[in-house]
Amino acid sequence: MDGLRFDNHFKDLFDNTSDLVHFLTIEGNIELVNPSWLNTLSFELHEVVGRSIYDFIHPPCREEYKAIRKKAIDEKVKADLLTTFMTKHGKEVVGEGQIGCAYDIDQPLYTRCVFKNITAKKIAGKQIEESEKRLKTFFNSGPDAVIVINEQQLILEWNPKAEIIFGYSVDEVIGKPLSETIVPHQYREAHIKGMAHFLKTGEGPVLNKTLELTALHKKGHEFYINLSVSNVKLGNEWVFIAFLSDITERKKTEESLIRKEAELLKVKLLEERKDEFISIASHELKTPLTTIKAYTQLAISLSEGCSPVIVQYLQKVDQYAGKVNYLINELLDVSRIQAGKLSLTETDVQVESFLPEVLTSIQHITQTHTITLNKIEKANVKVDTIRLEQVITNLISNAAKYSPGQNKIIVNSVKKDNSIVISFTDFGIGIPKEKISKIFDRFYRVDEVAKEFSGLGIGLYVSAEIIKQHGGKIWAESVEGEGSTFYISLPIIN
Numbered sequence: 001m002d003g004l005r006f007d008n009h010f011k012d013l014f015d016n017t018s019d020l021v022h023f024l025t026i027e028g029n030i031e032l033v034n035p036s037w038l039n040t041l042s043f044e045l046h047e048v049v050g051r052s053i054y055d056f057i058h059p060p061c062r063e064e065y066k067a068i069r070k071k072a073i074d075e076k077v078k079a080d081l082l083t084t085f086m087t088k089h090g091k092e093v094v095g096e097g098q099i100g101c102a103y104d105i106d107q108p109l110y111t112r113c114v115f116k117n118i119t120a121k122k123i124a125g126k127q128i129e130e131s132e133k134r135l136k137t138f139f140n141s142g143p144d145a146v147i148v149i150n151e152q153q154l155i156l157e158w159n160p161k162a163e164i165i166f167g168y169s170v171d172e173v174i175g176k177p178l179s180e181t182i183v184p185h186q187y188r189e190a191h192i193k194g195m196a197h198f199l200k201t202g203e204g205p206v207l208n209k210t211l212e213l214t215a216l217h218k219k220g221h222e223f224y225i226n227l228s229v230s231n232v233k234l235g236n237e238w239v240f241i242a243f244l245s246d247i248t249e250r251k252k253t254e255e256s257l258i259r260k261e262a263e264l265l266k267v268k269l270l271e272e273r274k275d276e277f278i279s280i281a282s283h284e285l286k287t288p289l290t291t292i293k294a295y296t297q298l299a300i301s302l303s304e305g306c307s308p309v310i311v312q313y314l315q316k317v318d319q320y321a322g323k324v325n326y327l328i329n330e331l332l333d334v335s336r337i338q339a340g341k342l343s344l345t346e347t348d349v350q351v352e353s354f355l356p357e358v359l360t361s362i363q364h365i366t367q368t369h370t371i372t373l374n375k376i377e378k379a380n381v382k383v384d385t386i387r388l389e390q391v392i393t394n395l396i397s398n399a400a401k402y403s404p405g406q407n408k409i410i411v412n413s414v415k416k417d418n419s420i421v422i423s424f425t426d427f428g429i430g431i432p433k434e435k436i437s438k439i440f441d442r443f444y445r446v447d448e449v450a451k452e453f454s455g456l457g458i459g460l461y462v463s464a465e466i467i468k469q470h471g472g473k474i475w476a477e478s479v480e481g482e483g484s485t486f487y488i489s490l491p492i493i494n
């Protein structure tokens with residue numbers, strides 16, 4: 001190597017320095033590199049000596065390196081270098097150092113480059129830069145308002161979401177005490193005391209928890225926020241980072257749910273009181289009515305020889321006492337259903353004989369309509385005959401009541417799958433389509449008919465419960481102004 005003389009110390013330094021060193025001819029070919037250079041770039045000495053330095057520099061950096069080297073040669077200065085080299089395996093190594101040139105009088109002899117491998121530092125720097133970028137993105141566009149304060153409660157950071165939620169721009173609040181901005185007046189003293197207590201004792205009951213409380217908007221109104229505060233020590237001082245979100249909407253929904261629940265509870269309590277009243281009233285009415293009925297019937301039996309008008313009046317009393325008795329029994333049934341005490345006494349019954357018998361026996365409940373049994377198919381069912389008769393009576397009396405001016409009610413009984421379906425058709429006022437699903441509800445009456453026809457709105461409710469307890473179904477089809485058909489289906493037994 002022309003012009004280069006190693007003495008022992010220089011060689012020792014050259015071999016052991018952690019810096020990377022290479023010597024190049026003026027043309028840019030490698031004359032010598034030190035072990036640190038070889039180790040870092042993963043080459044053997046014989047693989048590099050004589051080759052152009054540009055073979056080892058990352059292509060995008062080559063021109064810049066050339067220019068720096070030219071400067072060192074032409075201007076006789078030590079030129080600063082920051083470039084990227086490539087290892088044998090294609091990995092990038094960032095080098096930072098200087099290039100200098102050796103002369104024989106004015107004749108450049110060779111260039112020397114001494115540099116440090118700063119790849120790790122660069123990567124760490126890049127990672128910090130990226131993490132800062134991520135934090136900034138989160139700070140600027142995250143879902144929460146972020147506010148940072150110091151021990152004096154002075155606002156250090158105030159992100160764009162905080163501007164939106166609280167109405168203050170960052171310039172309006174930076175450096176101001178938090179307690180003079182978004183803390184509602186009634187909490188300010190506690191807030192200041194809480195901070196003093198923390199600084200004295202290290203205890204902060206609100207730290208690292210999620211709290212729901214109210215905050216003050218710039219415009220003066222209070223609203224609900226979700227708050228969580230963390231504390232970190234920076235140097236000797238604590239800073240407090242608060243994440244806040246506006247939960248006004250959620251609170252509104254919660255409040256309306258609570259209101260709705262309270263209303264439902266009120267309705268339920270009222271219903272319960274109503275049920276209780278019905279139960280007590282019907283029991284209280286039942287006893288004197290039974291006595292009235294007994295005495296009326298006794299009077300009728302002893303009325304021989306009395307004026308026919310008196311007999312007629314007694315019969316009327318008996319008839320109306322019967323009607324009242326029917327209503328009281330319905331009310332008692334409602335109470336039983338509510339208490340889950342509507343029990344059945346079932347026996348095996350042949351529909352083809354039971355149905356005509358019942359229809360004949362209840363024909364008297366209507367003087368205007370003739371009940372016609374059109375079709376009857378044979379089927380055995382297991383039923384409580386008294387309860388089933390009650391259902392049929394209710395359907396027939398409704399059919400007659402709600403078809404004024406008509407004169408017939410048609411009954412059919414047809415087998416379908418494993419059930420017998422009995423239908424009751426009238427040609428009366430019908431039921432509006434949108435109300436059909438409600439007529440089996442307790443105390444429901446179609447508004448339009450309530451004034452014209454008397455009733456309590458419980459007959460279908462009780463009937464539906466009875467049929468349900470038999471494992472059957474009840475439903476209705478109707479065309480307003482043309483009439484209705486009510487169906488009951490009961491499971492057939494073999």
Ligand code: ADP
Binds near residue numbers: 394398428457458459
């Ligand atoms: P009520 O007849 O005492 O009002 P129900 O429970 O028997 O009570 O009937 C509930 C409601 O269903 C009635 O108020 C009436 O509006 C309607 N409804 C029942 N049966 C018929 C029918 N055959 N035709 C038209 N509407 C009916």
